[in-house]
Amino acid sequence: MNRKPADCGTLYGLGLGPGAPDLMTVRADRLLRGARHLAFFRKAGRPGQARQIVEGLLPEGVREYPLEYPVTTEIPFDSPSYKGILAAFYAECCDRLKALARTGEDVVVLCEGDPFFYGSFMHLYTRLRDSLPIQVVPAITGMSAAWTATGLPMTWGDDMLTVLTGTLPETELVRRMAESDALVVMKVGRNLPRVRDALARTGRLESAWLVENASMANQRVVKLSEAEQLSAPYFSIVLVHGQGRRP
Structure with a gap:
């Protein structure tokens, strides 16, 4: 040293x-x-x-x-x-x-x-x-602000949370998405179509949210299945909430 x-x-x-x-x-x-x-x-x-x-x-x-x-x-x-x-x-x-x-x-x-x-x-x-x-x-972190913006708890009980990057190959995204209960996808940007396709292949697209510019004045929260754009701003995160054990 x-x-x-x-x-x-x-x-x-x-x-x-x-x-x-x-x-x-x-x-x-x-x-x-x-x-x-x-x-x-x-x-x-x-x-x-x-x-x-x-x-x-x-x-x-x-x-x-x-x-x-x-x-x-x-x-x-x-x-x-x-x-x-x-x-x-x-x-x-x-x-x-x-x-x-x-x-x-x-x-x-x-x-x-x-x-x-x-x-x-x-x-x-x-x-x-x-x-x-x-x-x-x-x-x-940005992901904490993003899931708060959806108004839904991110993880319950024994839910396993996985943080992925949209830069991964689609096959790798599919594999890891299928293994996890709750998902955070960072580095979305121009990778949005790949992320959307991977979620569709795992049957999770309808549960996914796109949050842009979380906590900022231009924050936008939308169901990913309803977001038709092919890219997202730099400060964008895709989320799938866990649905695990609760009292």
Whole structure:
């Protein structure tokens, strides 16, 4: 393990929750309002969802460091070039943040949802945890906000909950959907038709919900069988509720 300088600043992975500012934790709000240096991921030319969530909550004079993805959906995520490009990007981000922290300054990195649940911050954490003091502030996940938005309990009794990604092959989605009682499907986007077909093959389409932008002003909740679109916004989750044991 690398030795951490005694006068080094701390890197905070700040979970913001699903999108509504008032669903942040008290700890996250306190750290955010006291931040001097703020980093956040975004697509080039976009304001960044994490940055939009905290609009109006930042202290005067805070310095901002956008970390702009070199690619997002322009090339397939499973291509060697995609992996190489992003690996170089995360290494560059780490160099920037490490240089700043080693001046003695704390740095807050904004994280949509929970930092350890499908978040970009994880790629920084694994690269920096042996060389910088890091604290992770957990948060409400997007899937929790999504199932709350349906107005139905997600799991009962002995229900087994499975979290899947829509990027999986359809045959794999079918296999795992058939094994579980309650389902959460993340990373829906352009994979929506594949997810819909997999649910239909397992006889679960009529029980599925599509929740877009959970907890945000533009939240939309609809039965998946009634959603005719071929894609969904980035912040979209498909749910199938468990129906297990209860008194």
